Amino acid sequence: MSTPNRRPPARRAAHERGPHHHTRNAHRHARTEQRRRLHLLWLGTVVALVVLVARLTMVQVLDSSRYTAYAAGEIQQKVTLPATRGAVYDRNGQVLALSVDTKDVVADDFQIADPAREAATLSRLLGQSVSRLTQELSQKNGYVVLVKGAQAALVSRLQASSLVGISYLPDSERVSPDASLFEPLLGGLDASGSGVAGLEELENPVLSGTAGSEVVAEGPDGSALPGAPTKVVAARRGQSIVLTIDQSLQLEVTRDVEAEMQAQHAQSGIAVIESVQTGAILAMVDLVRDAKGKIVTPSSNLAVTSIYQPGSVMKLATFSYALKNGVITPNTSFVVPYSTQLGGYTFQDSEYHPTQTMTASQILDQSSNVGTIEVAARLGMTGLGQAFHALGFGQATGLNWPGESAGIVGTSTSWVGSDQGSVPIGTGIAVTPQQILDAYTAVADHGMLPTPHLVQAVVSSSASSPSQKAVAVPPARRALPSWVADELVPMLEGVVQDGTAVCAEVPGYAVAGKTGTAQVPSSTGYVPGDFNATFVGFVPAQAPKLAGIVVLNHPATIYGGSVAAPVFSQIMQYALRHFAVAPTGTATPTPQSCSTASGQ
């Protein structure tokens, strides 16, 4: 095997090289040219690749989000997931209001090729007429709501029928099993599911929760693409609330007030029962007559939103500060005529009597207007203004109820002329039933004015480990010295035992309270024959547990002692048994004593 000679041939003169030399040169030249072209090709390819990579980088990296959004927008829909609203329970865990998940059945009529055929199928499932459905599905507006708040069973049947262009949007329905009992309390929701009245409005931040969202991929026909990636922000369920209300007591109070309204042909009735120790409202009933004369629940909670001229129940303020300021004792005597003139007006007692000597206790027992005006004269209007303020009149109760009224009581400087006679006996001013009840609860609780409240606890929204958290209630504030309250209790007990409110007696229990009867004012003066009858009291008198107020508007029998006091008695008979309050052994009232009462 020979090894090729790799040495380059010796350079020779050009003329010695011959024709082969030219051929090699040509080959070399061609090869060089080929190599140059190849380099150019490579260069071009590389440049093209660089441009391609640069463009790819722009599309895939720098502008990727924009293009991704474009692509996603073609198939993805963002759907709001409504948060389930929290429930409302009574103090024993009974459901008062509950949200149930439903679906809105919506048709996209652009996708429905044969509206008549689809309408025929839908008609069988929805129970709607074919012609109406056909008309609705032929509108070509892309969004036809067929059913709002459809239950799960109906949705399942619709889904099983594989209808084209039908989608199901999440919604919820608020249901109250005893709506007729609790409507003024619970209030209502607007179309967006937000509370607009009552407790639904008051506790809306707690109940409403936080809506979530879901991005779902849909095919051209609007159907969800299975397995497509979804972005879900879960809705946070609203928290539930536990009220201080007792459902059974609410029913009993409603029945009693309704029966009295029927018997007395009253236009409206209000009753509130409150725990003396805590200020927790146990029952709150509002009833009115509608245009047809039927007794129904009003849309608002009249116990805190409506004001009225209360009458003699306001004498508590006069007597409390007269005692506090030392201008009277329960046994201080007054010479009380039947009537008196003040500021150009005549004030008189409800029933004629000759001028007589009465103690302060007797004046309160018999609800003497003239006697009370004499007590107020000793107290002075400044003292009376202080009493109103101390007992919470003219101020919000602390319930923070939407639309709550503070009342119209004025101040001592604004009371002139006849006001010196009218204000001490509870006329010429306007307060809410709840304010009156709170003032009497303060007397029952040794002078401590409670903060009334309706919500006692909040239940967390965690489904796995629900927990109940008590709601902090502002503490009661001192309205009266305890000794004043303690002196008032036997005086108010006397009103029920010997005075105008014998019909308020509860067998086996000592009751303390006060009646009130006042004409209903209008823009042209008092309305003839139109009265408000009130009884407010607490029981057992010596160790009070429950306080309550009953107000009836325009009853046939006008006196609070004859109309409202018996309702109070009936309600408390039930309530005391219901809450297992031991009897105090008080003598049983006789029916005759009640029938002869004409409590003012």
Added chain:
Amino acid sequence: MSPATEHAPARRPSAAGRRTAEAGQPVAEPRTRLEVLDARALRARSQRMQARLLMAGAGVLLAVAFGAVALVQSLVASEQLRIDSTRQQLAAAVTEQQQLQLSRAQLESPARVLALAEGRLHMVVPPSVTYLAPVATGPTLLQARSGVTVAGGSSSSLAKSSAVKNGSSGKRGSR
């Protein structure tokens, strides 16, 4: 781009060889032709072989990778379907739970219970309530057995109770 040496034409048999064949003499086995390969050609061939192997390997890897991706995608899709199905079941269960809670509340409604009790079972609210109050004048059981007499009481009487009878609640008609 193979060098010219690789594809050089086979040489023709020599004149002596041709003569032997023509004379009928046995023909010797043709010798393996040898080529003269330079190191560069050998290296290039080796590099081509390596490149082919590399490309084949890369192709196999790519195929395996694509297969793996497809497998993972199908697994993800099937799991997503399972999650969707579970979520639907959960939503249905929540709705059913709400419906049951509502039904229970409706059944437990005091208004309904009262209506049923009065209407169907003909039950009535008692017109009066009797409270029993213990009287502290009698001896205890222990005292009675031991013969101890309490002032104002008899040893034979164990205990007395009196009922505080409440009056008729027919107030509604007596206002």
